[in-house]
Amino acid sequence: MASGEPLxxxxxxxxxxxxxxxxxxxxxxxxxxxxxxxxxxAEDEKxxxxxxxxxxxxxxxxxxxxxVKVSDLRPGTEYFYRFSVDGHESPAGRTRTxxxxxxxxxxxxxxxxxxxxxxxxxxxxRHLAAERPDVILHLGGYMYAHEAEGPAPxxxxxxxxxxxxxxxxxxxxxxxxxxxRTDPDLRAAHAAAPWLPVPDDHEVRAGYAGALSGDGSSxxxxxxxxxxxxxxxxxxxxxxxxxxxxxxxxHRWRPYGRVADLMLLDTRQHRDGGDMLGPEQEEWLLGRLKxxxxxxxxxxxxxxxxxxxLADASAAGWDAFPESRARVLAAAPAGLVVLSGDxxxxxxxxxxxxxxxxxxxxxxVEFAAPSVSARPSGVVPAGDPYxxxxxxxxxxxMCTADMDGFRAEFRVVGTVEHADRPDAPVxxxxxxxxxxxxLRRTEDGAASSE
Numbered sequence: 217m218a219s220g221e222p223l224x225x226x227x228x229x230x231x232x233x234x235x236x237x238x239x240x241x242x243x244x245x246x247x248x249x250x251x252x253x254x255x256x257x258a259e260d261e262k263x264x265x266x267x268x269x270x271x272x273x274x275x276x277x278x279x280x281x282x283x284v285k286v287s288d289l290r291p292g293t294e295y296f297y298r299f300s301v302d303g304h305e306s307p308a309g310r311t312r313t314x315x316x317x318x319x320x321x322x323x324x325x326x327x328x329x330x331x332x333x334x335x336x337x338x339x340x341x342r343h344l345a346a347e348r349p350d351v352i353l354h355l356g357g358y359m360y361a362h363e364a365e366g367p368a369p370x371x372x373x374x375x376x377x378x379x380x381x382x383x384x385x386x387x388x389x390x391x392x393x394x395x396x397r398t399d400p401d402l403r404a405a406h407a408a409a410p411w412l413p414v415p416d417d418h419e420v421r422a423g424y425a426g427a428l429s430g431d432g433s434s435x436x437x438x439x440x441x442x443x444x445x446x447x448x449x450x451x452x453x454x455x456x457x458x459x460x461x462x463x464x465x466x467h468r469w470r471p472y473g474r475v476a477d478l479m480l481l482d483t484r485q486h487r488d489g490g491d492m493l494g495p496e497q498e499e500w501l502l503g504r505l506k507x508x509x510x511x512x513x514x515x516x517x518x519x520x521x522x523x524x525x526l527a528d529a530s531a532a533g534w535d536a537f538p539e540s541r542a543r544v545l546a547a548a549p550a551g552l553v554v555l556s557g558d559x560x561x562x563x564x565x566x567x568x569x570x571x572x573x574x575x576x577x578x579x580x581v582e583f584a585a586p587s588v589s590a591r592p593s594g595v596v597p598a599g600d601p602y603x604x605x606x607x608x609x610x611x612x613x614m615c616t617a618d619m620d621g622f623r624a625e626f627r628v629v630g631t632v633e634h635a636d637r638p639d640a641p642v643x644x645x646x647x648x649x650x651x652x653x654x655l656r657r658t659e660d661g662a663a664s665s666e
Contacts, residue, residue: 217299218406219311220413220454222351222470224291227311227410229255230454231299233280237394238378243279243387244394250275253282254300257289261296261308274301279390281451291316292473309407312350319473320619324349326409327516328612329416329557330357330587333396334364334373339629340588340611342401343642345408347614351470352409353478355557356416356518357590358453359396361389361445367591382421384441389448397452413453414466414480416518416558420445425487427462467497469504476617477510481517483534492519492537502547511551512617515544518557522582523571524600533558545579550653552580553622555613559584560592562606562613562626564646566654571601578653583624586611605646622650623658 217231231253236245251274259265268289274280282299289295292315299306315321326349331338344352361383366372378395379388396402417423420442423430429438439462446459457465466482479501486494493501505513515521520533521541534541545552545567554567563584570576586606611628626646647658 217297217306217309218411218454219297219309219409220411221456222312222314222410222412224314224316225289226285226287227289227295227313228454228456229257229282229284229286229297229299229309229311231255231274231282231306232397232451233274233282233301234394237398238391243276243390246274246276246280248276251280251301255282255284255297256300257286257295257297259293259295261310263296263298263308267295279448279451283454283456285456289313292319292321307407310348311410314351314470315473315475317471317473320475321473322616322618323351323472323475324614324616325351325353326612326614327353327355327555327557327583327585328588329355329518329585330560330590330592331396331402332357332360332587332590333399334375334377335367335591336374336589336610337638338399338401338405338588339638339640340401340627340642341399341405342638343627343629344612344614345401345404347408349409349614350472351478352405352411353480353516353555354411354413355516355555355585356414357418357557357587358413358415359393359449360418360590361392361420362418362422383445386444386447389445390451393448393452411454412470412478412480412516413455414482414516414518415449415464415484417484419449420484424484426485467493467500471510472617474510475619476512476514477504477508478514478516479504481515483517483519487537490537490539492534492540498540498543501544505544505547505549505552508549511619512553512622513548513551514553514555514617516555520556520559520563520582520584521554522565522567522602524602525571548580551622552653553650554580554582555615556582556584560587560590561604561608562586562611562628562646563602564605564624564626564648564655565602568601574601580653581648581650581655583613583615583648585613586626586628588612609645611642624648 234244239245257268364380427435446464470478567579609628
């Protein structure tokens with residue numbers, strides 16, 4: 217179960233019926249018929265004050281997943297939800313609506329990316345769940361459709377997948393997601409707060425761009441595969457919008473009062489030549505940047521945004537699309553913060569008018585999350601202006617934004633081997649604040665907490 221897509225007056229509640237998650241014949245081991253699922257939303261964890269309830273159909277053509285759009289709720293309010301079917305009741309989950317449009321209350325949110333099942337446990341997500349943030353942003357690498365591999369070349373997987381093969385069919389994508397959802401720490405993170413997820417290439421095929429797979433297959437064949445991947449993604453995420461064949465609306469705006477405009481971007485589906493976002497998405501983004509009035513404009517997206525001097529034109533990040541990046545920066549007002557996935561190690565850096573001149577005009581800042589479990593690339597180009605924060609470690613970033621400031625704290629659970637221990641503690645290795653659109657490191661933390 218999970219919740220997501222919070223608005224000031226509503227939220228999405230999600231569950232999927234799967235008594236046998238990896239059944240090779242029937243998705244989730246369910247019969248080929250629609251099943252009615254009851255749901256409740258309450259103001260307290262004991263469900264003494266239920267404020268909304270109802271029933272929803274779990275249909276076999278959507279893998280018996282349920283997406284309930286709950287509305288007419290109070291802004292900035294904590295709620296609890298649960299599901300029941302045929303006498304079976306789920307645990308309770310916690311969710312929270314977005315604040316009122318005029319709110320100036322602080323916003324606490326976490327962001328994470330790159331959780332590869334066979335590379336290690338999702339211990340970092342257990343600690344993230346314990347923080348009970350207002351919302352969790354997941355910036356790609358939720359699931360890896362690739363062939364199974366160990367956490368390092370030549371090493372066996374830390375834990376086995378349902379199949380060593382790369383996903384290419386709807387059944388394979390569904391079973392890969394089902395495997396990931398057996399992880400208790402991932403389930404805890406979903407139950408702790410509403411999610412705002414965006415996919416990267418890993419949820420479809422490594423290195424894909426637009427209608428091209430990157431493996432030489434025809435666009436028609438790849439779009440059929442992308443249709444299956446997006447369908448399975450929707451079936452396992454608390455999203456508002458269903459996919460339409462091979463397309464899924466990923467970019468969206470989620471305002472958090474007067475404090476932050478969260479703008480989620482799609483950096484894979486619309487790539488074409490030298491264009492990262494595609495005309496429609498770019499026009500939408502530039503319009504939001506220019507018309508928004510929030511204190512902080514937060515771009516949440518899966519690819520490394522800032523210039524790092526990567527020479528490879530096929531690089532996943534924005535270095536391969538400098539003109540697209542320049543147009544975004546030209547439209548950005550003061551208060552730009554970019555949150556990025558896909559980096560593997562944690563990074564932080566200033567966005568400047570001249571990358572080589574630290575005294576050039578400040579345009580904003582970027583924070584890139586350490587991976588939850590996936591092995592990072594280890595690529596650090598010469599002259600890279602970014603600061604590695606959590607090299608070789610696993611974790612997430614906790615952020616607090618208000619009308620006076622933006623703060624980011626990098627939480628880690630140690631090395632890869634340390635992170636694979638279910639009891640691995642978490643520590644804060646770096647704290648930053650944004651001052652005059654530049655980074656300022658405030659304090660390193662070494663105190664552990666459970």
